[in-house]
Amino acid sequence: MLRLAGGLRQLGVPLAEVAPILEVVHDGVCGDIRGRLTKTLTSVLVEVDAQMDVLRGVREHVASILGGLRTMKPTDATVPGVEACPCVEMVAAP
Numbered sequence: 001m002l003r004l005a006g007g008l009r010q011l012g013v014p015l016a017e018v019a020p021i022l023e024v025v026h027d028g029v030c031g032d033i034r035g036r037l038t039k040t041l042t043s044v045l046v047e048v049d050a051q052m053d054v055l056r057g058v059r060e061h062v063a064s065i066l067g068g069l070r071t072m073k074p075t076d077a078t079v080p081g082v083e084a085c086p087c088v089e090m091v092a093a094p
Contacts, residue, residue, distance in 0.1 A: 001025065012044045 008018050024036045068081045
């Protein structure tokens with residue numbers, strides 16, 4: 001049971017979802033266990049996909065900034081391809 005609980009946590013199953021699965025494993029039959037695992041792991045997969053989408057956006061943004069930094073000349077005042085937001089421009093204005 002502890003190995004199952006640990007494995008579920010490694011897969012990203014929320015702690016609140018682990019206990020009900022363990023109850024089914026302890027008291028249920030294989031079909032019950034499969035059903036609960038399928039439902040729970042489907043939810044985990046949806047969450048992982050959402051996190052990956054966010055991380056892809058972060059990666060693209062970081063890659064864009066790095067690309068601009070790598071093309072900067074020592075005399076450049078701004079990063080090519082990266083615009084400062086108006087708030088930064090207002091604060092940075094002399």
